Amino acid sequence: MKTYTVDYKEGSTVCEGYVAYDDSKSGKRPGVLLFTDWTGVGPYAHKRAAMLVELGYAVFCADVYGKGIRPQFPACAEEMGKYLSNRPLLKARAKAGLDQLRALPVVDGSKMMAIGYCFGGLTSLELARTGADLIGTVSFHGNLSTDNPADAKNIKGKILALHGANDPVVPEAEVSAFYKEMREAKVDWYFTAYGNAVHGFTQWHIPPGGPQAAYEERADKRSWVAMQDFFKEIL
Numbered sequence: 001m002k003t004y005t006v007d008y009k010e011g012s013t014v015c016e017g018y019v020a021y022d023d024s025k026s027g028k029r030p031g032v033l034l035f036t037d038w039t040g041v042g043p044y045a046h047k048r049a050a051m052l053v054e055l056g057y058a059v060f061c062a063d064v065y066g067k068g069i070r071p072q073f074p075a076c077a078e079e080m081g082k083y084l085s086n087r088p089l090l091k092a093r094a095k096a097g098l099d100q101l102r103a104l105p106v107v108d109g110s111k112m113m114a115i116g117y118c119f120g121g122l123t124s125l126e127l128a129r130t131g132a133d134l135i136g137t138v139s140f141h142g143n144l145s146t147d148n149p150a151d152a153k154n155i156k157g158k159i160l161a162l163h164g165a166n167d168p169v170v171p172e173a174e175v176s177a178f179y180k181e182m183r184e185a186k187v188d189w190y191f192t193a194y195g196n197a198v199h200g201f202t203q204w205h206i207p208p209g210g211p212q213a214a215y216e217e218r219a220d221k222r223s224w225v226a227m228q229d230f231f232k233e234i235l
Contacts, residue, residue: 001053003046007067012098016067017097020049020059030235031107033098033134034061034129036122037203038076040069044205048117055228058106063147064090064096064123080119087147089127094127098134111135111235113157115227116142118200121161126157131178136234138162139231140202144178145169152185157210159189160230164197168212192226194219 002023005016018041019028024067036045043060049059064072064083071079083090112134116124119210121142126136129146133155138160146152147208159182163170182189200206200213202220 001050006100008096008100010093013062013065013093015065015093015096017063017100018046018049018055018061019059019104020046020061021104022053022056022198028106028108030057030111030113030231031101031104031109032057032059033101033112033114033124034059035094035114035116035123035199036061037095037118037120038080039071039073040065040079042070044073044203047122051224055231057231058104060097060101061096061103061216062100062123064093064097064119071115083119084122084143090123090124091130094123095130095132097211098127098132102133109133112124113231113234115136116140117202125159126159128157128159130154131156136160138225138230140227141167141170141199144174146181149177149181149184152181152187155185155187157188158230158234159187160191161191161228162226163191163193164196164199164201164216165193165195166200166218169199185221190230192223194222 003020022144045061052059114124115138121139135157138234166232197216197219201216206215
């Protein structure tokens with residue numbers, strides 16, 4: 001597996017993304033744009049990228065925060081908040097990441113998908129709402145809110161939202177609003193809720209059993225299978 005970091009810009013901001021693909025194989029392959037959680041691109045994103053490479057995809061882990069900005073808890077909440085309150089900036093950073101994925105010589109530009117975890121799940125959905133050239137988008141325990149639900153009419157590909165049924169971070173009202181948004185825009189969408197799972201259920205570095213965010217092995221494994229099935233369908 002070949003991996004390397006790449007500097008790129010969104011406006012005047014320098015970002016540092018991470019590329020991973022199987023260099024033992026030739027030719028173009030589907031590309032996955034990966035948005036990680038509120039700590040930014042790091043070991044968790046790298047591991048998920050490696051898992052995607054094993055499935056045959058080329059991966060670009062996009063950097064929303066900018067080069068060198070990798071906050072740890074609790075500072076990550078403040079950093080993420082800058083983008084939650086400025087959705088145009090968030091979408092611009094997401095689009096810049098997609099441009100980098102598209103530019104990879106090994107990526108088939110007609111077969112690009114986005115996935116995201118927590119804050120990254122929200123980012124992937126917001127990117128899809130811009131009308132980006134994605135054939136599929138997957139949100140793992142992501143926030144579902146948006147500043148303009150009508151933008152869902154721009155979505156070109158299919159949507160898969162994987163949610164913790166007990167997630168207190170994404171309340172029922174937000175879930176219901178997402179349902180309404182997808183229905184009214186007539187999006188081809190899927191929604192799966194995993195019992196006994198709260199926020200962050202795929203993130204093995206979060207101790208299990210917490211009331212707000214916790215790793216839940218069954219939901220993690222089931223959601224990874226759901227993503228693979230979704231990709232097989234859209235490809």
